[in-house]
Amino acid sequence: MSTDIAPRIAGTLDELLAGADDRVVVRPSDAKSGACFERLRVDGVPHFLKVVSATDDWLMRVAGNDSHWEFTAWKAGLYAEMPRVIDHTVVGMALEDVPSDAGPVARLSILMLDRAADLVPPGDDLVPAAHHAGWIDHMAAGHAHFMGWHDTLGLQDLSRRWMFFAPETIAPELDAPEVPGPIAVAHQGWALLPERAPRLHDLVTAVHRDPAALAQALRTTPMTFVAGDWKLGNVGRRPDGRTVLIDWAFPGEAPPTWDLTWYLALNRARLPEGKEATIARYRDRLERHGVDTTGWWDRQLGLSLVATAALFGWEKAVGDAAELDWWEQAALAGARWL
Known part of the structure; x- marks a missing residue:
């Protein structure tokens, strides 16, 4: 499967979230890394936001990810090319340099449709x-x-x-x-x-x-x-x-x-x-x-x-x-x- 729709790439987080409201910081129970997460609405539709940088995310560091692979894969169209039986949920990304105590760091923001109701719930029960x-x-x-x-x-x-x-x-x-x-x-x-x-x-x-x-x-x-x-x-x-x-x-x-x-x-x-x-x-x-x-x-x-x-x-x-x-x-x- 291929697509002619170009992946949506914003220059900044603010641009990516233009028109968003009802922003609430959340911490998913299964999250293990140092990324930040929010639930929000864009044009009334529930969305989910992940913001990550190697400075804050130990998992990026141990994986050796110093170039934000998700952004590279998104920009290259690999998400769009995945067969439609898989819903990746992503609607756009923004990669930008932001200030930190150690100097500018690359920060990736990933905006997704909120599929929380469809995800496997936490717990110990066998999945269907x-x-x-x-x-x-x-x-x-x-x-x-x-x-x-x-x-x-x-x-x-x-x-x-x-x-x-x-x-x-x-x-x-x-x-x-x-x-x-x-x-x-x-x-x-x-x-x-x-x-x-x-x-x-x-x-x-x-x-x-x-x-x-x-x-x-x-x-x-x-x-x-x-x-x-x-x-x-x-x-x-x-x-x-x-x-x-x-x-x-x-x-x-x-x-x-x-x-x-x-x-x-x-x-x-x-x-x-x-x-x-x-x-x-x-x-x-x-x-x-x-x-x-x-x-x-x-x-x-x-x-x-x-x-x-x-x-x-x-x-x-x-x-x-x-x-x-x-x-x-x-x-x-x-x-x-x-």
């Missing part, structure tokens, strides 16, 4: 099976549409994707006056991993030491465009069945199975079926959307599981034994492809 199936189908549809896409825009680098929470990456954040909660837990989790899963610890330590080797191995398999953050807090279902997918914080070129294994790692407690069944479902949908997975599927899936374990192994180390064991076994099996 039909919703989960739809998300997996639409994830596969997006990946199939962009299969073979190559990043010439300077978006998220593949080898950096599994380094967000590596000990060396988070070390500067641990010196902050207020250490972000996920950073503190990651520090704790990495300390626990050698005792709880020593073989997984050895594997992810090797990946952190040489992230490019894993990226090189993955690049022997097909790549696509990924939005990058399929956690349930960013996902929902429209009344017409389309998938809401907000917060494309880590867009770029990656294996299609990267989004899948991310989805499995972060959402497993609320999924209505097991990981193996979800993996099989995704592969089936990818095939049905026209992608031949013979010859590369096992290799890519195995390597993506290694990469995801290197990213979120700390989170598994502070959790239950069965979940940690599943990821350890999956990552060790996937390591044979390195």
Whole structure:
């Protein structure tokens, strides 16, 4: 799918919000970064605003995002090109330099339609099976549409994707006056991993030491465009069945199975079926959307599981034994492809 409609880009936040009223600062329960959020109305229509800069957002810093990838992807038309089964909600963006104590900083403002009523509600309940199936189908549809896409825009680098929470990456954040909660837990989790899963610890330590080797191995398999953050807090279902997918914080070129294994790692407690069944479902949908997975599927899936374990192994180390064991076994099996 393509579009002839140019992405709306404003010069400033004030220009982006021209005509807005009823502005209320909010803090979504699932928000983990340092971004600021507002609910507002534009011409009477409910909207949602996200304002972010690397100065305030620790997640941008650990991801290595110093150029506002979401703006780059928006300007390039990638949001508009996503199949219509996915509703990205964005109506416009503004990137501008604003003053700070350290000098001018680039601040990105993203104006979206307010889809709060369609998003997965917070809590521990399993999501409806039909919703989960739809998300997996639409994830596969997006990946199939962009299969073979190559990043010439300077978006998220593949080898950096599994380094967000590596000990060396988070070390500067641990010196902050207020250490972000996920950073503190990651520090704790990495300390626990050698005792709880020593073989997984050895594997992810090797990946952190040489992230490019894993990226090189993955690049022997097909790549696509990924939005990058399929956690349930960013996902929902429209009344017409389309998938809401907000917060494309880590867009770029990656294996299609990267989004899948991310989805499995972060959402497993609320999924209505097991990981193996979800993996099989995704592969089936990818095939049905026209992608031949013979010859590369096992290799890519195995390597993506290694990469995801290197990213979120700390989170598994502070959790239950069965979940940690599943990821350890999956990552060790996937390591044979390195």
